[in-house]
Amino acid sequence: MKKISVSAPGKLMLFGEHAVVYNRPCLVTAVSARIKVSIERTSGDFKIEAPQVKDVRFVEETVGFFQKKFKIGNGLAIKTESDFSCEYGFGSSSAVTVGILEGLRELFNLSLSKKDLFDLGYKVTLAIQGLGSGFDIAAAAFGGVLYFLTAGKVIEKLSVKSLPLVVGYSGVKADTSTLVKRVGLGFKAQRSRIEKIFNEIAQIVEEAKKELIEKNWLRVGYLMSKNQALLQKLGVSTKKLDKMCQAAEKAGAFGAKLSGAGGGDCMIALISNEKKRAVERAIERAGGKVIKVQTCAEGVRDESNG
Numbered sequence: 001m002k003k004i005s006v007s008a009p010g011k012l013m014l015f016g017e018h019a020v021v022y023n024r025p026c027l028v029t030a031v032s033a034r035i036k037v038s039i040e041r042t043s044g045d046f047k048i049e050a051p052q053v054k055d056v057r058f059v060e061e062t063v064g065f066f067q068k069k070f071k072i073g074n075g076l077a078i079k080t081e082s083d084f085s086c087e088y089g090f091g092s093s094s095a096v097t098v099g100i101l102e103g104l105r106e107l108f109n110l111s112l113s114k115k116d117l118f119d120l121g122y123k124v125t126l127a128i129q130g131l132g133s134g135f136d137i138a139a140a141a142f143g144g145v146l147y148f149l150t151a152g153k154v155i156e157k158l159s160v161k162s163l164p165l166v167v168g169y170s171g172v173k174a175d176t177s178t179l180v181k182r183v184g185l186g187f188k189a190q191r192s193r194i195e196k197i198f199n200e201i202a203q204i205v206e207e208a209k210k211e212l213i214e215k216n217w218l219r220v221g222y223l224m225s226k227n228q229a230l231l232q233k234l235g236v237s238t239k240k241l242d243k244m245c246q247a248a249e250k251a252g253a254f255g256a257k258l259s260g261a262g263g264g265d266c267m268i269a270l271i272s273n274e275k276k277r278a279v280e281r282a283i284e285r286a287g288g289k290v291i292k293v294q295t296c297a298e299g300v301r302d303e304s305n306g
């Protein structure tokens with residue numbers, strides 16, 4: 001029987017986390033760490049083999065949505081394989097969701113655009129998490145570096161071909177839902193203060209968008225550190241993340257910030273090639289683990305011949 005293999009990339013938030021949940025834009029890059037999904041039709045029942053997927057509901061819900069929408073049966077076997085640990089916060093759930101959607105699309109020969117994949121994938125995210133901007137689903141579907149507005153109201157691929165980052169894992173798994181809810185409570189309690197922070201973050205995103213395209217790394221780095229200071233004000237950074245960012249800056253990075261919800265996961269530092277090793281060592285000395293990934297990776301793609 002016909003077997004389809006596809007892969008979808010993980011992501012790193014570059015600018016604008018949290019504010020993007022409140023109708024502000026963000027910038028995200030797809031990364032070279034990918035999740036591979038293979039799907040085949042079988043005569044038996046629905047079978048899943050997804051050992052590294054932390055929350056198998058993403059697989060079940062995605063297939064369920066697809067079955068309802070396109071009236072397909074239960075005879076499917078799905079297998080996933082990941083290049084990266086779900087601990088890093090690279091978006092394994094969103095990559096799996098988009099991978100399955102693209103795999104099913106190919107298997108049933110449907111014509112669905114990347115935006116259609118995004119819309120379906122975002123529905124799955126909302127059904128399971130109840131909240132989230134959808135930026136991770138967009139990164140997995142479209143790839144590259146994206147300027148993204150809440151719920152995919154704008155998804156714009158930027159002409160950025162390279163982005164010299166060092167990624168440091170803090171050793172702590174972040175709980176995105178808890179952090180988003182915590183910011184939500186702050187928003188209710190101190191609305192005008194938080195709105196002001198979100199507006200400042202949105203301005204940084206707009207400027208960073210231009211500077212990234214121009215490869216003005218010095219300015220992009222400065223904006224990263226400025227974004228980090230605002231994330232500290234939101235209360236989502238940790239001592240460990242702060243320490244890693246400071247160490248990276250001291251070792252010569254153009255700038256550094258946490259990436260994602262905060263509370264743990266990864267930080268990113270923008271570097272010149274000459275400073276790369278020094279920054280990596282500084283992050284390690286601050287207790288972080290350097291994760292080797294490339295940025296600006298391709299979105300979901302067919303792997304049937306590879």
Ligand code: PMV
Nearest residue numbers: 017018132133134176260261
């Ligand atoms: O924890 P991550 O890497 O999935 O990032 C969450 C980013 C938030 O802006 C806090 C939430 C969202 O859905 O945009």
